[in-house]
Amino acid sequence: MTQDPLARQKGERPIIALDRVERRFGAVEALRGISIALHPGRALALVGESGCGKTTCARIIARMDHPSEGRLLYRGEDRTAAGSASAERAYRRDVQMVFQDPFSSLNPVYSIDHHLTRPLLLNGHAPTRGEAAGAVEALLADVGLDPAVTRRKFPHELSGGQRQRVNIARALAVRPAVLVADEPTSMLDVSIRLGILELLARIKKERDLALLYITHDIATAAHVAEEMVVMFAGQMVEWGDTRAILADPRHPYTRLLLSAVPDGERPLRRGDSTRFLKIADEVRSLSRPRAERVEQVGANHFIRPPAEAVPAAA
């Protein structure tokens, strides 16, 4: 990623880019100047607290919502406004979503087989039912489920983790170029989250997918994504190479976020809670105003420095 996500357009063109996107809901500025780019075979993590605008980005990319200002680019073309019916269909095929809730996203009256056969047939990826059956088995195996056992099952017969794997298989059945995963593990038990993250990282590589991974859990971002955007109140506050950001976070909000990731090796300090409350409030309030200036702090590492001074403890 660069300061301007389109700057690399000559060398390697992103499949999808948001260019200075604003989204307002009445008085709420849900997105303020969001510029991101998704490339084949790479994953970008959008990280931030509840309400910072992550899902709004995902919905715009999935064309379930539109920017108030700014542009949506698809393979280099401005597609902010809806195109012809066939162009829209092609776009929607190319961009698939996996949602947070693995329980409500599958239809309880259909078998897993039906859930996967349908997109294969609809998109012409399997001309006959026989070929579709083979493709379903391959898809299930690919997401780590036993095809023989899982095919005939219905959603309620699967655990949350298994259902999320079916959701991923269903998205892959369409053979998209872009996969948007909005909090795919947050409703799953911790003991199975890692498996889903590893699955996403593997299919991204094997299928040369562009992956947008959305999470409020910064600890999971590094398992999936080479690049990361830390958002706060609709704004990108820090972005670039994931490892560079984690090793040397520069924005006070990123530091605050990292300081709060539970780490069994560091017991919480006792007798100090009012101090942390005060610091957290200060960091939030100085990170909230619109900051136009972007500062490059590494080869692929950028921040929007807050106008106000950072609390001393940082």
Next chain:
Amino acid sequence: MDAPLIDIRNLTVDYLLDKGAFTAVNNVSFSIGRGEIFGLAGESGCGKSTIAYAITRLSKAPAWVSGGEILFDGVDLLQMPEAKLRDIRWTRIGMVFQSAMNSLNPLMRVKDQFHDVLNRHEGFSREQSLARGEEMFRLVGIAPGRIHDYPHQFSGGMRQRIVIAICLALKPDLIIMDEPTTALDVVVQREIMEQVLDLQAQYGFSVLFITHDLHLMSQTCHRIGVMLKGQLVEVGDVSQVSRAPAHAYTRQLWDAIPHLPATARQGWFA
């Protein structure tokens, strides 16, 4: 050693289903000392919440406590008449659940919700309730003047702190916290857990802290119990369970947690 505040012995809880009884908690024993923060960990469905409800005898059908004792200050809660239990619930054993922030009455100002609880359990007047409520607001880091506001005027994290404040206003001896911060982001989680630790040091209550996050548990608890499919497979001091787990399952739980890379810098605002 002092007698523990609560001593759970051979607790067994079944769910009575059409196809037969399902044992969700199987012969579980552990105790919590006075002023101790005890953590109960384990994957989803292992029986943690079932234990929390059994302690307060709030289990709903088809849950059935089929065996064991729960000695609270030496008295078996399971044998206690319901009327007597009502005196203990909330005044001596408080509870904060994951969705507690949504349990505040949206139509009532927060000060009235304090009064509701304090008047019912302690016979407080409005003035007394307001004074105690303001004191509790200060303790959980919210400006006391805001006690006149309605729940929707607070963020989720603030509402969860208000529930903790209402619970603490009765000065209980034991607080059961079942995933109290799971629905909140990590910054708010740290705010709340640091506050609970400070309040604990000040008031000396005991805590049963239920979470699936072993890291958070290690950061806050004195002792930890690990459950697997209804059984308690390991109990020990934080340092032992986190550094040298005796049970293979505990190690597995640790390894399953997505962790920041070793190169990440975390010690900000320490």
